[in-house]
Amino acid sequence: MKRGIFHFCAYVFAVLFLAFSVHAQDIPIGFFAPITGPAAADGASAKHAVELGLKEVNDAGGIKGRKVNLIIYDDRLNPQEAVAIANKLIEKDRVVGVVSGSYSGPTRVTAPIFQKAGIPMVAGYAVHPDVTWDPKEKKVNDFCFRNGFLGEIEGAAAAEFAVKNLKAKKISIISMDNDFGRAISAGFAERSEKLGASILTKQMYKFPGEKDFRPYLTRIKEGNPDLIFAAGYYNEAASIVRQAKELGITSQIMGEEGFDSPKFIEIAGPTAEGVIIATNLDRDDPRPLVQNFLRNYKKAYNEEADMVGASSYDAFMILVNAISKAGTDPKAIQKALLETKDYNGLTGKITRFVQGEVVKPVQIQVVKDGKFRRLGVVDNPEVITPPIK
Amino acid sequence: MLWQQLANGIAIGSVYALISLGLTMVYGILRILHVAHAGIYALGAYVGLFSFKLVGNFWISLMVGMAGAAIAGYLVERFLYTPLLHLPRIAPLIVSIGLFTALEEAFRIVAGPHTLTYNARIGLGDLSIGSFRLTETQILILFITIIILIFLWAFLTKTRTGLAMRACAQDPETTSSFGVNVSAIIAINFIIGSAMAGAAGVLIGVYDNQVWPTMGSIPAYKALAIVVLGGLGNIPGTVLASIVVGLAETFFIGVLAIPFPRDAVAFVAMILVLMFKPYGLLGKA
Numbered sequence: 001m002k003r004g005i006f007h008f009c010a011y012v013f014a015v016l017f018l019a020f021s022v023h024a025q026d027i028p029i030g031f032f033a034p035i036t037g038p039a040a041a042d043g044a045s046a047k048h049a050v051e052l053g054l055k056e057v058n059d060a061g062g063i064k065g066r067k068v069n070l071i072i073y074d075d076r077l078n079p080q081e082a083v084a085i086a087n088k089l090i091e092k093d094r095v096v097g098v099v100s101g102s103y104s105g106p107t108r109v110t111a112p113i114f115q116k117a118g119i120p121m122v123a124g125y126a127v128h129p130d131v132t133w134d135p136k137e138k139k140v141n142d143f144c145f146r147n148g149f150l151g152e153i154e155g156a157a158a159a160e161f162a163v164k165n166l167k168a169k170k171i172s173i174i175s176m177d178n179d180f181g182r183a184i185s186a187g188f189a190e191r192s193e194k195l196g197a198s199i200l201t202k203q204m205y206k207f208p209g210e211k212d213f214r215p216y217l218t219r220i221k222e223g224n225p226d227l228i229f230a231a232g233y234y235n236e237a238a239s240i241v242r243q244a245k246e247l248g249i250t251s252q253i254m255g256e257e258g259f260d261s262p263k264f265i266e267i268a269g270p271t272a273e274g275v276i277i278a279t280n281l282d283r284d285d286p287r288p289l290v291q292n293f294l295r296n297y298k299k300a301y302n303e304e305a306d307m308v309g310a311s312s313y314d315a316f317m318i319l320v321n322a323i324s325k326a327g328t329d330p331k332a333i334q335k336a337l338l339e340t341k342d343y344n345g346l347t348g349k350i351t352r353f354v355q356g357e358v359v360k361p362v363q364i365q366v367v368k369d370g371k372f373r374r375l376g377v378v379d380n381p382e383v384i385t386p387p388i389k
Numbered sequence: 390m391l392w393q394q395l396a397n398g399i400a401i402g403s404v405y406a407l408i409s410l411g412l413t414m415v416y417g418i419l420r421i422l423h424v425a426h427a428g429i430y431a432l433g434a435y436v437g438l439f440s441f442k443l444v445g446n447f448w449i450s451l452m453v454g455m456a457g458a459a460i461a462g463y464l465v466e467r468f469l470y471t472p473l474l475h476l477p478r479i480a481p482l483i484v485s486i487g488l489f490t491a492l493e494e495a496f497r498i499v500a501g502p503h504t505l506t507y508n509a510r511i512g513l514g515d516l517s518i519g520s521f522r523l524t525e526t527q528i529l530i531l532f533i534t535i536i537i538l539i540f541l542w543a544f545l546t547k548t549r550t551g552l553a554m555r556a557c558a559q560d561p562e563t564t565s566s567f568g569v570n571v572s573a574i575i576a577i578n579f580i581i582g583s584a585m586a587g588a589a590g591v592l593i594g595v596y597d598n599q600v601w602p603t604m605g606s607i608p609a610y611k612a613l614a615i616v617v618l619g620g621l622g623n624i625p626g627t628v629l630a631s632i633v634v635g636l637a638e639t640f641f642i643g644v645l646a647i648p649f650p651r652d653a654v655a656f657v658a659m660i661l662v663l664m665f666k667p668y669g670l671l672g673k674a
Binding site: 036038040041043044177201203204205206208209210211212214215216218219221222235238239242246247248263266267269 | 397593598599601602644652
């Protein structure tokens with residue numbers, strides 16, 4: 001019996017010690033990304049960029065003298081895995097906030113879990129509406145925030161530029177068949193038709209898996225559109241651009257943030273020249289924040305930073321910024337996030353969050369001499385303000 | 390436009406043929422569903438790509454890719470399948486699936502998760518007549534597929550080894566009683582089938598300018614459907630089925646414009662054939 005009490009006390013002390021040591025020293029922030037599996041390249045970008053941000057924060061003395069402890073999980077782009085990770089982050093790691101460096105699939109399933117636990121989550125670049133919105137309860141997930149654009153908004157901004165600036169009248173759309181492709185092409189189609197352009201063809205391709213776009217493009221070629229809007233990720237985008245050129249298509253090709261990777265330019269090669277994208281990173285932004293990030297990233301990982309990395313970095317820094325204002329109580333962090341105003345982010349100045357959705361200009365970039373360069377900015381409030389639910 | 394789609398369909402169908410032939414040959418002789426064959430296909434692409442980066446010559450990289458795949462196919466046969474032949478066929482199937490997954494992860498660990506580019510230019514140039522274009526890589530695919538098919542046909546019908554291989558596929562025990570070294574024949578079968586898959590990997594790498602760790606995952610099941618469609622173990626049937634599937638996919642997407650998932654075409658065709666011609670397009674009862 002005595003021994004039992006001794007064990008019990010030792011156990012209690014151990015738990016207290018652990019709890020004390022973690023809470024007194026480091027601020028635990030959770031992070032998940034598809035580090036292995038089909039999206040491993042994006043997972044690596046997100047992880048690298050956030051680790052760069054972590055190093056910056058901790059090298060500068062942490063948040064009010066306390067270091068940030070980043071707890072990293074690999075969701076393998078698998079929603080089931082992401083659910084387990086969310087529960088682990090809340091119950092075992094006792095994080096004060098979470099950064100999603102993952103796609104919509106894993107991010108949206110974790111949103112209601114963090115919402116219920118009252119732990120704020122900032123998503124880097126997931127585009128699905130259900131990250132900030134609970135479709136079952138029909139209410140806003142007010143603990144969830146998004147640094148990237150809603151798919152519809154980015155699509156609409158691309159259409160704004162295509163019709164108003166590029167004067168496209170006849171447009172063909174080819175998009176991948178997932179949440180991202182559907183949302184972004186729906187936003188594009190709606191806005192471009194509203195502005196008076198006509199959509200000649202709308203085609204969907206399977207993702208992941210499709211590599212041979214010649215059948216789709218041959219059909220597009222017949223209509224001879226002014227512009228082809230392609231919604232997809234960079235591997236497929238590069239194939240589309242390349243194969244379009246091979247088939248002798250001369251229409252302007254426009255894409256979105258899924259194209260925004262040095263890999264796109266590498267795979268598409270010279271055929272990438274002149275391709276225009278709507279995205280969430282302006283590489284010609286003169287602010288030191290942007291130029292330092294691009295330089296430090298290149299120095300640390302020996303490759304060019306991309307939209308996924310920049311957006312994940314921003315998501316992490318937005319959370320860190322809120323913690324430095326409000327302390328480590330999740331409820332207070334959420335309040336600080338809700339009150340975000342004119343935040344100077346890497347991917348643009350964030351005016352505010354509307355029901356968790358970011359309000360900031362959409363960047364238009366063009367490939368020139370093998371690099372993404374600034375071509376324009378879409379800041380029409382009619383386009384970039386998220387709809388209130 | 391119709392001609393263009395025809396060219397698109399035959400080109401992709403040719404690659405399907407190169408992948409599926411090895412699978413049907415392995416099934417024909419060992420009655421094993423060789424799922425890891427798609428891993429060998431991806432391996433061929435990686436080996437070809439690395440040799441291309443070293444020497445910069447497409448033709449050498451094609452040969453090296455085929456050789457790498459052939460060696461890998463031989464090793465799989467010798468050290469994984471042959472020791473399991475006394476067990477029910479489910480055992481090698483499980484091993485095959487496991488090996489396939491392991492190969493995909495191995496590619497990711499060794500070559501990284503990113504897609505690599507296979508930017509080989511042969512210098513043939515495109516063939517264009519009006520708005521119709523046969524691109525350089527399409528010409529290359531057709532050319533190489535035809536050459537390989539002629540070689541395969543000549544080997545199977547004109548040589549004693551080829552004759553022995555066909556005999557083995559029908560009845561290995563009787564064949565061995567005629568003094569044929571069945572184990573050597575099986576090895577040759579794997580080597581040829583894997584070399585063709587390696588060629589397919591290299592060709593797809595160049596056609597799409599992409600080589601990536603999971604490039605085998607769709608061929609892994611599509612080739613199975615094609616092989617069943619052509620009649621399990623039937624070589625001319627497999628070639629025919631591959632071209633049919635390539636053309637059907639292309640026309641569903643590009644001409645009929647039916648929003649129908651591309652990779653389902655092979656399976657729908659397979660189901661239809663099994664309903665009306667259960668031994669495949671060219672199979673006999």
